[in-house]
Amino acid sequence: MGARDRAGADKIATNAIAVNTWLGVAFSAAVYFLAFPMLRAMQLPGSLMEYALPFLTLMGGTLFMESMNISISAVLRAHHHTRDAMLVTLGQNVLNVAGNWITLFGMFGCPKMGVLGVALSGVFSRCVACVALWILLDTHTHLRLRAADFVSISWKRVRRILHIGLPAAGEQMCYWSAFLVVTTFIARMGSDDLAIQSYTLQIQRFAMLFSFSIGLGTEILIGHLVGAGQFEEAYHKLLRSLRTGLLIVSCVMLVVAAFAPLLLGCFTRNAAIVAGGAVLLRMAIVLEPGRVFNVVVISSLRATGDVGFPIQMAVLSMWCVWVPMAWLLGLKLGLGLVGVWIAMITDEWLRGLLMYRRWKMRRWVKYAERSRAHVADAEDSLAPV
Numbered sequence: 001m002g003a004r005d006r007a008g009a010d011k012i013a014t015n016a017i018a019v020n021t022w023l024g025v026a027f028s029a030a031v032y033f034l035a036f037p038m039l040r041a042m043q044l045p046g047s048l049m050e051y052a053l054p055f056l057t058l059m060g061g062t063l064f065m066e067s068m069n070i071s072i073s074a075v076l077r078a079h080h081h082t083r084d085a086m087l088v089t090l091g092q093n094v095l096n097v098a099g100n101w102i103t104l105f106g107m108f109g110c111p112k113m114g115v116l117g118v119a120l121s122g123v124f125s126r127c128v129a130c131v132a133l134w135i136l137l138d139t140h141t142h143l144r145l146r147a148a149d150f151v152s153i154s155w156k157r158v159r160r161i162l163h164i165g166l167p168a169a170g171e172q173m174c175y176w177s178a179f180l181v182v183t184t185f186i187a188r189m190g191s192d193d194l195a196i197q198s199y200t201l202q203i204q205r206f207a208m209l210f211s212f213s214i215g216l217g218t219e220i221l222i223g224h225l226v227g228a229g230q231f232e233e234a235y236h237k238l239l240r241s242l243r244t245g246l247l248i249v250s251c252v253m254l255v256v257a258a259f260a261p262l263l264l265g266c267f268t269r270n271a272a273i274v275a276g277g278a279v280l281l282r283m284a285i286v287l288e289p290g291r292v293f294n295v296v297v298i299s300s301l302r303a304t305g306d307v308g309f310p311i312q313m314a315v316l317s318m319w320c321v322w323v324p325m326a327w328l329l330g331l332k333l334g335l336g337l338v339g340v341w342i343a344m345i346t347d348e349w350l351r352g353l354l355m356y357r358r359w360k361m362r363r364w365v366k367y368a369e370r371s372r373a374h375v376a377d378a379e380d381s382l383a384p385v
Contacts, residue, residue, distance in 0.1 A: 069130055
């Protein structure tokens with residue numbers, strides 16, 4: 001888009017949506033049929049299995065819709081229709097919350113369905129969001145996929161996508177796999193600690209939204225600037241976004257920490273859980289600024305084509321620092337969740353400062369020059385398979 005190659009952008013978008021849909025179908029099937037062994041591997045207490053299994057089966061079995069939503073939203077954002085993608089997500093969440101309220105409390109004659117109702121509500125909101133995004137894709141970009149587009153895929157274009165996408169996905173897989181291992185440590189601490197972690201993360205995600213929104217917006221702008229050859233402007237754009245992100249997230253976390261007991265009281269009346277969650281939310285004042293470095297800078301590095309360094313540092317930091325440190329502090333030394341979060345803070349800041357140093361040293365410029373040089377001539381040699 002930055003190089004004004006609209007035809008090439010449409011071809012990339014078509015292939016991305018098609019491939020992501022097939023990947024979603026594969027993962028949906030895997031989670032649907034392997035839900036029970038997955039939950040056992042996480043050492044979920046038996047008392048929670050009857051609730052978790054139907055929830056994971058339904059939510060996991062419809063992941064293919066989420067994969068379509070992700071790819072279509074990315075295309076809309078690349079075309080500067082970020083507000084529409086946001087409104088769809090907002091509508092999806094509103095529907096989900098409303099559905100939860102109806103099914104949990106038996107409103108309007110609906111039976112009280114508990115966790116199963118929450119899952120059904122999530123599936124319904126996903127369906128509505130998926131339909132809305134397909135309509136917006138047609139309306140704003142006039143990109144219409146035919147059935148043949150899901151079969152006739154240019155693997156050369158897919159390789160171009162995966163050159164950037166695989167390391168990015170690998171970084172996320174590395175994070176979530178490490179997170180799952182750490183969750184097994186927390187599960188061994190007891191159901192109260194598991195509840196504290198769950199409630200705290202739900203509140204903490206509000207602050208994460210600001211990090212991810214600034215990261216996504218900066219990634220789009222950096223990508224366009226790199227495509228247009230404006231490397232110096234791209235360099236300063238990231239630094240401005242980083243300052244903005246640090247200021248906003250720090251202010252949000254200070255407010256969250258101040259009202260931590262009140263916010264946690266919305267989830268539970270258990271005094272021990274509220275007190276434990278409040279401690280973690282106050283530790284998040286240190287944690288979240290570190291995450292800003294990772295989210296914003298890594299997104300921008302990805303936009304320039306510098307994708308190898310973040311995944312290398314992710315593997316090194318998460319599996320050599322976060323996971324073993326969480327085990328040592330949380331289980332071995334008996335610090336519990338506080339020890340786990342100290343490990344998480346160390347990981348986020350270590351990676352974040354390494355990413356910042358990478359950007360300041362302009363190691364990404366050679367990747368940006370290479371990516372821009374290949375844009376024009378690459379599409380000429382690409383033909384559908």
